[in-house]
Amino acid sequence: MSDPHQHSFNSPIGRIHLTEEDGALTGLTWVSRETSALHSDNAITGLLAETERQIHAYFAKALKEFEVPLAFNRGSAFEHSVWRAMQEIPFGTVWTYGDIADHVGGVARAVGGACGSNPIPLIIPCHRVVGSNGKLTGFSGDGGIATKQHLLDHESDQLSLF
Missing domain, CATH: 1.10.10.10 (Winged helix-like DNA-binding domain superfamily/Winged helix DNA-binding domain)
Known part of the structure; x- marks a missing residue:
């Protein structure tokens, strides 16, 4: 398992923080501006950029279904x-x-x-x-x-x- 990549950005429902591991999205959380600034990558991956683009398209009513690879690294x-x-x-x-x-x-x-x-x-x-x-x-x-x-x-x- 590779180190996770992280990225945060503003959305209409607050600041969103994304986590990617091994080429799949593994987390989405809402965090404070201060916390997310500490955990964001300087170089955003293609998947994180695409996920952010799709989230913005969702809020612009231009997208109804997200199409990004997901992985569950926890849970039953x-x-x-x-x-x-x-x-x-x-x-x-x-x-x-x-x-x-x-x-x-x-x-x-x-x-x-x-x-x-x-x-x-x-x-x-x-x-x-x-x-x-x-x-x-x-x-x-x-x-x-x-x-x-x-x-x-x-x-x-x-x-x-x-």
Whole structure:
């Protein structure tokens, strides 16, 4: 395993920090400007530049599906199955924790835990997962549920959660 490459940039939902290992995106987090400045590479890799480009295109409403290689360097087999299932949720659509549990053969509470440990939010769209009553639950992004609502609003003006 090679040393990770890292890159940070500003987005409409806060400062995003990306991590790449062995040619695949392995992490996306929201961090403070001070922290991210300490961890950014001086020479950005092609994958990190492409991921940033796609994120900006997403916020410009010019991209609905991210196409970058991903790798899970942590998590259980169950978490990996949940993260892969979340990647199947179409842009502008929400699934419930129960929907994903049915899809992967688990229970909604365990799916919630896997969503909460998603290492690449936004790219793996955990913001598209809601409670059985349509209620928004936690979100790892800066701003929490308000950011989740912002992302859902961004994806669909017609999406009704309540």
